[in-house]
Amino acid sequence: MKFTRISTVVASAAIAPAVLFASPAHAADARQTAVTAPDAGSKTPAQQAEDDRLELLRLMASKDAGPGFKEAASKALDAGPAAVREFLEVGQYEARLQDDRVRVAQITSVGGPSVKAAGRKALETGTPEAIKEFLEVGQFTARNIDNQVLVSKIIDAGGPGVREAGKKALKGTPEDIQEFLDKGQHEARITDNRVLAAQIVSVGGPAVKAAGRKALEGTPEDVQEFLDKGQYEARKKDEADAAAKDKAAKDKDKGGKDKGEKGEDKKGGGEKDGDKPEPDASKEAGEGTGTATGKNGGTRTTESGSDPAATSGGTPLASTGAGSALPWAAGGTAVALAAGTGLLVAARRRRSSEG
Structure with a gap:
């Protein structure tokens, strides 16, 4: 018991000096703080007003200051130091929120389907947190979705080069997709257009070839104009030229045929008008006549092959026709009769002289 009491007394004696000396030190620090605080806020009202004015001007010049913020700040400056102080403490946040709402509406109006949906949702929520989240994060996420959809459409309608570049972009980052939309697709399309124009030239007519080669020697805009309009105008010209040549060839062939037909008609007309040469009379007389003995001992001529009754001895x-050989046949008959009569007379005289 004695040792316990002694230990307690010793411990108390050891701690007492520390407690007694520490208290004055803490009090001194408190006094020092109280003295320093008045020094920090020792600006005069004029100095404070000037500092507030300069701070407001600095905020107005910052890049994130919107039209609403600047308008409200200008009104505060005109109203005096109290209005400036009130704007710095409260009004600026309300003005910034109003500017942010305007920005959200502007972004929504020109955005794609996803951006429009996200922007409308933020505006309907209306809280500063929702508006800030859309401006800082939501709009970019939604825009990337819209960009992916747009790249897919471009790929579907593009040529080989555009399709390849678009697929590569879709496998990359949002920045890669944006780069394709801003630049890559146009470079790939220029290459595709030149290839397509060369293919059209290779199978086109003279006018198409000339127009296509001229476009390929020019700018990408010239090539695009040829694909959009020039090739069709040139093709119409080629078709018109081909039709004109075909018509000329047909007219030439028709003219030759008509000339030949007119020559034949002229030749046939001469024969009809009596220009056909008459057959050889002697040949016809020798081939077409013959003699036959009549009942009275006379002779008659027959036209071979034309009178079956003459060759058979009939009547x-x-x-009934007046052929060209008829006069010659009649003459031959007369000669034959005369000759027969002469022979008969000579025979009778010979008999008389003998008797």
Whole structure:
């Protein structure tokens, strides 16, 4: 018991000096703080007003100051130091929120489907947090979705080069997709257009070839104009030229045929007008006549191959036509009759002289 009491007394004696000396030190620090605080806020009202004015001017010049903020700040400056102080403490945040709402509406109006949906949702929520989240994060996420959809559409409608570049962009970052939309697709399309124009030239007519080669020697805009309009105008010219040549060839062929037909008609007309040469009379007389003995001992001529009754000894039929050989046949008959009569007379005289 004695040792315990002694230990307690010793411990108390050891701690007492520390407690007694520490208290004055803490009090001194408190006094020093109280003295320093008045020094920090020792600006005069005029100095404070000037500092507030300069701070407001600095905020107005910052890049994130919107139209609403600047307008409200200008009104505060005109109203005096109290209005400036009130704007710095409260009004600036309300003005910034109003500017942010305007920015959200502007972004939504020109954005794609996803951006529009996200922007409308933020405006309907209306809180500063929702508006800030859309401006800092939401709009970019939604825009990337819209960009992916747009790249897919471009790929579907593009040529080989555009399709390849677009697929590569979709596998990359949002920045890669934006770069394709801003630049890559146009470079790839220029290459595709030149290839397509060369293909059209290779199978086109003279006018198409000339127009296509001229476009390929020019700018990308010239090539695009050829693909959009020039090739069709040149093709119409080629078709018109081909039709004109075909018509000229047909007219030429028709003219030759008409000339030949006119020559044949002229030749045929001469024969009809009596220009056909008459057959050889002697040949016809030798080939077409013959003699036959009549009942009275006389002779008659027959036209071979034309009077079956004459060759068979029957009664000859009357001729009903006036051929060219008829006069010669009649003459031959007369000669034959005369000759027969002469022979008969000579025979009778010979008999008389003998008797």
